[in-house]
Amino acid sequence: MRTETGTFRIGPIEISSPAVLAPLAGYSDLVFRRLCRRMGCPYCTTEMMLDRCVSINGKQQVTLVATDRDDHPVAGQLVGNQPDVMAAGARQLCAKGFDVIDLNFACPVNKALRRRRGGYLMSDPILVVEIVQAVVEVGKENDKPVTLKVRQRNKNTDDEGNFFTIAQGAYEAGASAITVHARSVEQKYAGPADWDFLRRVKEHFADWVVIGSGDVLTPESALAMVRETGVDAAAVARGALGNPWFFRQVRDVQAGREPRQPTLAEQAEVMREHFDGAVELYGPRKAPSIMRKWGIRYARMHPHPKQVRMAFVAVKKTDDWRAVLDRYYG
Numbered sequence: 001m002r003t004e005t006g007t008f009r010i011g012p013i014e015i016s017s018p019a020v021l022a023p024l025a026g027y028s029d030l031v032f033r034r035l036c037r038r039m040g041c042p043y044c045t046t047e048m049m050l051d052r053c054v055s056i057n058g059k060q061q062v063t064l065v066a067t068d069r070d071d072h073p074v075a076g077q078l079v080g081n082q083p084d085v086m087a088a089g090a091r092q093l094c095a096k097g098f099d100v101i102d103l104n105f106a107c108p109v110n111k112a113l114r115r116r117r118g119g120y121l122m123s124d125p126i127l128v129v130e131i132v133q134a135v136v137e138v139g140k141e142n143d144k145p146v147t148l149k150v151r152q153r154n155k156n157t158d159d160e161g162n163f164f165t166i167a168q169g170a171y172e173a174g175a176s177a178i179t180v181h182a183r184s185v186e187q188k189y190a191g192p193a194d195w196d197f198l199r200r201v202k203e204h205f206a207d208w209v210v211i212g213s214g215d216v217l218t219p220e221s222a223l224a225m226v227r228e229t230g231v232d233a234a235a236v237a238r239g240a241l242g243n244p245w246f247f248r249q250v251r252d253v254q255a256g257r258e259p260r261q262p263t264l265a266e267q268a269e270v271m272r273e274h275f276d277g278a279v280e281l282y283g284p285r286k287a288p289s290i291m292r293k294w295g296i297r298y299a300r301m302h303p304h305p306k307q308v309r310m311a312f313v314a315v316k317k318t319d320d321w322r323a324v325l326d327r328y329y330g
């Protein structure tokens, strides 16, 4: 729950601002988390990682679980559907230095649903609570809080029963916080998020940490979500893609200042750092394609977004990336 100074806690971890980085598959890696933290983000979550894969030392897994000394507090998010396998994954994440274990019961993509993972499990409250119980045990052994991410009920088929059974079961099992994406699994990312649902969840679980997710697209909306629904924090997802300055802007708005827009020189500096970080984490061969998708996101901040976007779309190798920066960012 939020304190009078606006901080909140996940277990023993005090978090200093109500805008936190959401889990984002393909985006919330170590490199981007570092940039967000530098801009004032107090807490980050990795993208979802398949439970049984976190202990494999393949190249892809190594980049997924990568964290470092400055990347704290950080939650590692697991997805899976077997309590014992999820517990084993959680043990691995504790050993790798993650501060919090987050469990994904929200992912709406077809691949996850077909494999009975993520959002599929919103229809199986008994199994979800068993998974939470198993992982909370691991958390206790390692002094690490456990949290979960869920979605709103299915508006067509469920009378909210599953949502509240899952939330109540997780609360009683000892989960330290719940993140609620205020859209149903069926909605995926379409349509407005239902903030009134967040308000009702927080009202119901007044003494539990509730993090809201959905339509946090501007710094003002992050603070409005907290103010209007009573949730303890807002998870910043699409709003932060290509805009790590979002977190600095939230602090500006909180302090009653006009949110500072990054200058072109600042944008270029961050993008160079992002590229160098990607080379370090993924290697020089993979980095340009990863950075192409980031360039497309960063282009939104440029005064000529369409032109810059097209230039990033054409990037194939490191020199192409640098040429776009030199040409459009000086």
Ligand SMILES: Cc1cc2nc3c(=O)[nH]c(=O)nc-3n(C[C@H](O)[C@H](O)[C@H](O)COP(=O)(O)O)c2cc1C
Binding pocket: 022, 023, 024, 025, 026, 027, 046, 047, 048, 077, 104, 106, 107, 149, 181, 189, 193, 213, 214, 215, 216, 217, 235, 236, 237, 238, 239
């Ligand atoms: C590209 C992308 C990847 C995402 N990956 C994850 C993920 O790995 N785990 C998760 O719990 N949510 C994931 N989400 C959901 C977001 O964390 C967030 O709940 C959702 O985007 C709603 O917030 P928004 O409307 O402010 O974007 C993802 C969303 C996007 C757009």
